[in-house]
Amino acid sequence: MNFYTTILGSGAALPTIARHCSGQVVNINGFRMLFDCGENTQTQVRVYHQKMQALATIFITHLHGDHFFGLPGLISSMHLCGRKDPIDVFAPKGIRQALETMIAVSGSHIDFEIRYHELTHTEGCETIFENLRCRVKAFPLLHSVPTYGYLIEEKPRGQNPARRYAYCSDTGYTESFLPYIQGVNLLCLESTFNHAFESVAIEKLHCTTKQAATLALKANAKQLILTHISARFKEPEKLLAEATPIFPNTQIAADGSQYEVHY
Ligand SMILES: [Zn+2]
Ligand SMILES: [Zn+2]
Numbered sequence: 690m691n692f693y694t695t696i697l698g699s700g701a702a703l704p705t706i707a708r709h710c711s712g713q714v715v716n717i718n719g720f721r722m723l724f725d726c727g728e729n730t731q732t733q734v735r736v737y738h739q740k741m742q743a744l745a746t747i748f749i750t751h752l753h754g755d756h757f758f759g760l761p762g763l764i765s766s767m768h769l770c771g772r773k774d775p776i777d778v779f780a781p782k783g784i785r786q787a788l789e790t791m792i793a794v795s796g797s798h799i800d801f802e803i804r805y806h807e808l809t810h811t812e813g814c815e816t817i818f819e820n821l822r823c824r825v826k827a828f829p830l831l832h833s834v835p836t837y838g839y840l841i842e843e844k845p846r847g848q849n850p851a852r853r854y855a856y857c858s859d860t861g862y863t864e865s866f867l868p869y870i871q872g873v874n875l876l877c878l879e880s881t882f883n884h885a886f887e888s889v890a891i892e893k894l895h896c897t898t899k900q901a902a903t904l905a906l907k908a909n910a911k912q913l914i915l916t917h918i919s920a921r922f923k924e925p926e927k928l929l930a931e932a933t934p935i936f937p938n939t940q941i942a943a944d945g946s947q948y949e950v951h952y
Pocket of ligand 1 (some may be wrong): 701702711751755756861917
């Protein structure tokens with residue numbers, strides 16, 4: 690069974706030509722789910738052939754602009770392209786107000802149902818979505834607004850063990866969510882800063898390369914992808930050099946890269 694993620698945007702709050710704002714499409718045997726929808730995600734969906742109208746389930750980590758400002762545009766384009774199928778949007782509380790306001794003040798008419806699922810739990814790990822192929826769970830992260838990490842678990846056929854993929858962005862260093870993601874096959878963590886900016890990372894509730902690598906180590910993850918890279922870092926190999934002594938199986942995400950969730 691195919692299980693992989695396609696990174697649409699690997700940058701932090703300020704988009705650059707090299708790195709767009711957060712967004713990725715997780716594909717489990719043809720079922721595609723969008724995680725985060727920063728500005729310009731709809732264009733990235735097309736650039737990387739992710740079939741816009743096939744996206745029926747969207748998960749937003751938090752309501753900072755670099756994670757959801759692309760959503761009104763994506764939904765508008767889905768409508769303009771003739772969508773009739775409903776869409777499910779999972780996000781922290783506030784997403785309904787934000788989207789409905791954008792749709793109302795712009796005089797837009799959306800010809801399909803948007804089903805809002807606002808997340809409010811402040812502790813624990815809850816199953817929020819399930820179908821025949823997978824289960825998605827959400828757990829709180831440590832950030833300046835309510836933020837959720839997502840764990841995607843496949844439902845295997847036959848004797849194969851279930852692979853698990855966790856996406857955690859944005860978060861400051863905390864070990865609170867590690868019990869939920871122990872032993873994940875693939876972990877995608879934010880790493881906004883390098884080690885030299887550790888005090889800034891602590892203040893702004895983001896992670897450094899070393900902190901992210903430490904979290905991956907403590908989670909007993911099998912593989913790590915670092916994303917949400919600040920625009921100030923132009924040389925990803927230098928970030929990688931800080932992470933790999935702690936967690937060797939690390940890669941720096943790049944826009945357009947695909948990462949398979951290996952057994
Ligand atoms: Zn962010
Ligand atoms: Zn944020």
